[in-house]
Structures are given as C-alpha cells and as structure tokens.
Amino acid sequence: MSIVIPDFVGLACMTDETFALRTGLRAADAVVREIEARIVSGSLADGAHLPPERDLIDTYGVSRTVVREAVARLASKGLLESRPRYRPVVRRPGVDAALAAAGGVVGHLLRDSVGVKNLYDTRILLEGALVRHAALQARKDDIAALARALAANEAAIDNSELFYATDVAFHAVLYDVPRNPILPAVHRAFTAWLAEHWVKMPRSPERNRVNFLRHRDIFAAIQDRDPDAAEAALASHLNAAWEYVRGTFEGP
Amino acid sequence: MSIVIPDFVGLACMTDETFALRTGLRAADAVVREIEARIVSGSLADGAHLPPERDLIDTYGVSRTVVREAVARLASKGLLESRPRYRPVVRRPGVDAALAAAGGVVGHLLRDSVGVKNLYDTRILLEGALVRHAALQARKDDIAALARALAANEAAIDNSELFYATDVAFHAVLYDVPRNPILPAVHRAFTAWLAEHWVKMPRSPERNRVNFLRHRDIFAAIQDRDPDAAEAALASHLNAAWEYVRGTFEGP
DNA sequence: GCGCAAATTTGGTCATACCAAAGGCGATGC
DNA sequence: GCATCGCCTTTGGTATGACCAAATTTGCGC
Structure with a gap:
C-alpha cells in the first residue's frame, strides 16, 4: 500500500536514520503532518481505522516509537480517536474536537468556585447576546x-431528571438560531463542563416550575421581539440558578 | 528524592510490572495523574523544570516509554511546556493553556472562508455583548x-503596523471590563487565530482613519452609556472589516 | 451458514543502545 | 577576579527487539 506523499516534507525520499536530522529535530511532527494531510485530503476517510502501527513504520520509514508519538499527538489534536487497546479511528476536525481538546485544562480551572463562576459568567454574557439575537432575528x-x-x-416539571434534559435542550435552541456551528458546540462544551457542578444543585418540582416560568418569560420576550426583556429574563434566570450552584461549594 | 504520593491512585505501593494491569490498562495515564497532582499541589512549582526522564522512571517505577508518553500528554494538556530538546517547564493550568490546546484543531477549521466567517461571527456576537456591558457597567x-x-x-494612523497593534489593544480593553480572566484570554485566542487572515487585509492610512473613527464612535457610545449605539457601532465596524478580509479569499 | 476455539495480528510496555544537543565544569586568557 | 572557550557529562530523541495480553481473524466443526 504505497501512498502519494505530499512534497512539503520530503519524507518519501529520505532514509531511515537521517530523518530527525534533516527536519531539524522532530521526526514525529513530520509524520503528524503527513497523516494530518491524509486526513484533511480524505485519503484517510472519517471514521476509518488508522493502519496498524507496523504498517505506518515502513510507510514513513520511522521507528515505532515515532509512529506512536505521532499517533498520540494526533489524538490529542482531535484528529484521531484512540481508545486504549483499539485501532485509532480517524476523525475529521470539527468544532467539538477543538473544544474537547480544551476540556483537559478546563477541568483544572473549575476546581474552585471562582473558576466556575468565571465560566458561568462568560456563558451568561454569551447567552445574553444570543437571546437578544433571537429576539431580533429568530425565524418562524x-x-x-x-x-x-x-x-x-x-x-x-415533575421529573427532575427529565427536566434537566429539557432545560438544557431549551437553551440549546438559542444557540442554534444564528446557524453558526460554533455556537451549538460551545453550548455542548459549557453544558459538559458545568454539568458536574450543576447536577449537585438541589432540584424539586417547585424549583423546576420556577425555572420553567423563567423559560416561558424568555420565550415570550423573544416572541414579542423585545431583546431587552429577553436579555433581562435570561440574566435573571441564570443568576438565580447560580445562587443554587454556589451553595454546593463548601465554605462561607 | 521520595515524594508523598496521593492515594487516589495507589502508585507508591505497586510493583513495577503489574502497573498497567492493575490500573485497568493505562500506565501513562496514572503517571499523568501523579504529575498533574504534583503540579496543582505546587510540589512542582510553576516555571520549574520537570525532573529528567530517567529520574521519573524510577520515581514512578515505569519505563521511559511510559514516562515520555505521560510528558507528551501533559504538554498537550498545557500543564507542561515542552520544547524539542529542552527540559519540560511546568505551567500551572490557565485559561490561555486551555485555548491554546484548542488551537491545534482550530487551524484546520479556518482553512476555508466559511470557518473563518463562523469564528468571526462568534467574535462579533461576543464583542457585541461586551460593548453593551461596557456601556452599562464600565467604571471610570x-x-x-x-x-x-x-x-x-x-x-x-500613519503607521499601519502600529495601527494594527493599537487596534487590537483597543478591542482588548473591552474584554478587560468585566474583570473575568476568561474574556481577555478569549480575545487573545481570537486575535491569534484570525491574525493570519487579518494581516492579509489591505491596509492604508485612509483605512486606518476610518477604523479609528469607528473606534471613536464605539467609545463615545460607551461614554454616553448607550448600549444600543455602542453595539451598532461595533457591529458596523466589525462587519466592514469582514468585507476586507473576505476579499483575501480566492473568489468563486 | 453459524458459532466457537485456535492462530495470528496488533497495541501497550519494557529494556537497551546510540547519537547529538544542552548544560555544567574547569582551564585559559585578559 | 572575571569573562570566555572547550571538554565532559547529562539528558532528550530515536531505533531495535522482545514480550504480553487483548483484539481480530481464521478456520474448524456442527
């Protein structure tokens, strides 16, 4: 299985050991770029399996060490999905992959309430803009x-588990309105990152009802094409929710 | 150099080879978690050098292969900064690291004008919310x-190079107003990601002057505490800029 | 055909070796 | 005494080869 190798890195024509030396120190990076190119070009189709490591070894003329490092790096970039014992699966890069890559660090930032609050405030800011946009631009x-x-x-309302799901789904619609694929992905990321703290929030049909009523207010304002009212309703809704989440953090 | 190892992964008490087996398949991940813990706990201070790989080998009782994979993974998470031939430097996780981690994939998403437009629209949405916020909340x-x-x-105005820098700096102030560390980092990320296309945009003192006037409009609206005017000025400003950037993409 | 067990692949890890660059150390010269 | 240059050691990057266990394929028997 010989493939056509792009010429921006003269991989095909170089012999094994001189590899690292020529590229100026970085064998794995060159392989990464090769495979990256094959993925974006479609030569490695989305969802397909990466060839076995031992094949890649003699395809690119490097050692298994390097191949494995390249694969690991591609996985961390979101171009490959690599479960422990299985063959890596090719994933064409998408917004979700980008945000998932950030997820690893975000976890650390959410260890204290300050970090959570910062992220949540960012969400409020963005979602405020979204409800305004919806009020002004939403189509039928x-x-x-x-x-x-x-x-x-x-x-x-009477099923807190299900209520949470429909709550998330309601907000998700707001992110869909601008028809910008980045926004729904950001919503998914927000939801995933904040879920850990969110689920700790005490829930009850009474609370659910209050939240539903806020949702109704937001919807009504959007329907009335009143961005200020919509934004105000959303801010009030999300800030109220924060008060409950805040209570789940220990301390004064 | 024996360190106190947290107990959530019983690394200290397990003998070398049984390592992978017990943790359920993932030697490197366990080491990652160990080092991660040492970083967040401050045992490995920010800016310090990671111990040599050969030291980590017998600190954690794993092979160099595993140590290197762990280091690579930590670097991709932004907890280590690892230049090719140098000792990895410890970096306490921050918002910038999170966004930098996403950067690898974002590059692919910006290969076509659609991807750039989506990102730019997202920026317009967020920055619109920021100017509104500034108009309503900005302090003296x-x-x-x-x-x-x-x-x-x-x-x-007469120095296009410098104008670009001050342009970016002006917008940056908007992201500083809410005093949420996520926002300036997002601005830096936006700027870095879009810079490649932005610099292609034709520039001239005349264009600079127009842009400056738009900035002045935004500032005036903020000073007047008029969020609607501020948002409108910003949207007009950014949309006009897009027209220029769009021209740098090959036409249909 | 179909299910199950054996044989083969293949990913995960270890051990070892070599090279070249980085970093430390001591000698040298001002 | 201090700055500089060059040698030696350390350390990261890569290659090899081997082994294990899990995954996958093969093929046998039903």
Whole structure:
C-alpha cells in the first residue's frame, strides 16, 4: 500500500536514520503532518481505522516509537480517536474536537468556585447576546422550535431528571438560531463542563416550575421581539440558578 | 528524592510490572495523574523544570516509554511546556493553556472562508455583548483605559503596523471590563487565530482613519452609556472589516 | 451458514543502545 | 577576579527487539 506523499516534507525520499536530522529535530511532527494531510485530503476517510502501527513504520520509514508519538499527538489534536487497546479511528476536525481538546485544562480551572463562576459568567454574557439575537432575528421555525422545547420542558416539571434534559435542550435552541456551528458546540462544551457542578444543585418540582416560568418569560420576550426583556429574563434566570450552584461549594 | 504520593491512585505501593494491569490498562495515564497532582499541589512549582526522564522512571517505577508518553500528554494538556530538546517547564493550568490546546484543531477549521466567517461571527456576537456591558457597567478607570487606547490608536494612523497593534489593544480593553480572566484570554485566542487572515487585509492610512473613527464612535457610545449605539457601532465596524478580509479569499 | 476455539495480528510496555544537543565544569586568557 | 572557550557529562530523541495480553481473524466443526 504505497501512498502519494505530499512534497512539503520530503519524507518519501529520505532514509531511515537521517530523518530527525534533516527536519531539524522532530521526526514525529513530520509524520503528524503527513497523516494530518491524509486526513484533511480524505485519503484517510472519517471514521476509518488508522493502519496498524507496523504498517505506518515502513510507510514513513520511522521507528515505532515515532509512529506512536505521532499517533498520540494526533489524538490529542482531535484528529484521531484512540481508545486504549483499539485501532485509532480517524476523525475529521470539527468544532467539538477543538473544544474537547480544551476540556483537559478546563477541568483544572473549575476546581474552585471562582473558576466556575468565571465560566458561568462568560456563558451568561454569551447567552445574553444570543437571546437578544433571537429576539431580533429568530425565524418562524426558530420560534416554533423554542415553543416545542418549552412545551417539553413544562411536561417534565415533575421529573427532575427529565427536566434537566429539557432545560438544557431549551437553551440549546438559542444557540442554534444564528446557524453558526460554533455556537451549538460551545453550548455542548459549557453544558459538559458545568454539568458536574450543576447536577449537585438541589432540584424539586417547585424549583423546576420556577425555572420553567423563567423559560416561558424568555420565550415570550423573544416572541414579542423585545431583546431587552429577553436579555433581562435570561440574566435573571441564570443568576438565580447560580445562587443554587454556589451553595454546593463548601465554605462561607 | 521520595515524594508523598496521593492515594487516589495507589502508585507508591505497586510493583513495577503489574502497573498497567492493575490500573485497568493505562500506565501513562496514572503517571499523568501523579504529575498533574504534583503540579496543582505546587510540589512542582510553576516555571520549574520537570525532573529528567530517567529520574521519573524510577520515581514512578515505569519505563521511559511510559514516562515520555505521560510528558507528551501533559504538554498537550498545557500543564507542561515542552520544547524539542529542552527540559519540560511546568505551567500551572490557565485559561490561555486551555485555548491554546484548542488551537491545534482550530487551524484546520479556518482553512476555508466559511470557518473563518463562523469564528468571526462568534467574535462579533461576543464583542457585541461586551460593548453593551461596557456601556452599562464600565467604571471610570475602564473609560479612561479606553480613552488611552483610543488616543494611541489615533496616533498610529500613519503607521499601519502600529495601527494594527493599537487596534487590537483597543478591542482588548473591552474584554478587560468585566474583570473575568476568561474574556481577555478569549480575545487573545481570537486575535491569534484570525491574525493570519487579518494581516492579509489591505491596509492604508485612509483605512486606518476610518477604523479609528469607528473606534471613536464605539467609545463615545460607551461614554454616553448607550448600549444600543455602542453595539451598532461595533457591529458596523466589525462587519466592514469582514468585507476586507473576505476579499483575501480566492473568489468563486 | 453459524458459532466457537485456535492462530495470528496488533497495541501497550519494557529494556537497551546510540547519537547529538544542552548544560555544567574547569582551564585559559585578559 | 572575571569573562570566555572547550571538554565532559547529562539528558532528550530515536531505533531495535522482545514480550504480553487483548483484539481480530481464521478456520474448524456442527
């Protein structure tokens, strides 16, 4: 299985050991770029398995050490999905991969309430802009989607588990309105990162009902094309939720 | 040099070879968690050098292969800064590290104009919220900082290179107002990611002057505590800039 | 065909070796 | 006494080869 190797790194024409020397120190990086190119070019299709390491060894003329390092680096970049014992799976880069890559560090930033609050405030800021945008720009089908999400939310008031899911789904619709694929991904990231603390929040049908009513306020303001009211309702909603989350942190 | 090892992974008490087996397959991950813990606990201070690989080998009782993989993974998480031939430097996790981790994938998303537009639209959305926030909440010293940035911007009109820097700096002040460390980091990330395309944008003192005037409009609206005007000025400013950037992409 | 066991692949880890660059050390010269 | 240069040691980057256990494939028997 011989592949056509792009010429920006003259990999094909160089013999084994001189590899590192020529590229100016970085054998693995060169392999990374090679495989990267094959992924974006589609030569390695999304969802396909990466060839076995021993094949890559003689495809690129490097040692297994280097191949493995390259694979690890590609996995950390989100271009490969590598479960412990299985063959790595090719993943074309997407927004979710980018945010997942950030996730590893974000975990550390959320160890104290300050970090959580910062992230949550950022979310409030962004989501405030989103409800304004929705109030001004939402199309009929966006409003309809919001209405459906709101109805599902109301129907789940007595089921806190389900209520949480429909709560998230309602907010998700707001991120869909601008039809910018980055935004839904950011919402998924926010949700995933904050979920750990969110689930600790005390829940009850009464609380759920209050939250539903806030959602209804937001929806009504959007329907009325009133961005200020929509933003105010959202801010009030999210800030109230923070008070509950804050209580889950130990200390004064 | 024997260190106290946290107990959530019983590393200290297990003998070498059974390592991978007990942890359920993942020697490197266990080492990652160990070193991670030492970094957040401060046992490995920020800016310090990581011990030599050969030391880590017998500190953790694993092979060099595993140590190197662990180091690589920590570097990709932003906890270590590892230049090719040098000793890795410890970096306490920060927002910038999180965004830098995402940077690897973001590069791929910005290969076509659609990806750039999506990112840029996201920035417009967020920055719109920021100018609104500034108009409503900015303190005297925030306004003063904006005024200084604006003056520097005006003074650089005839120097396109310097103008770009002061342009970025002016916008940066907007991200500082909420005093949320995430936001300045996001601005740095936006700037770094979009810089590649931005620098291709044709520049001239005339264009600089127009941009400066837009900045002045934004500043005036903030000073007048008029969020709607501020947001409108910003949107107009950024959308106009996009028209220029868009031209740098090959046409259909 | 189909399921199950044996044989083969293949990823994870270890051990060892070599090279070249980085870093430390001592001699040299001012 | 201090700065500089060069040698020696340390240390990271890579290559090899081996072994194990899990994953996958093969193929046998039903």
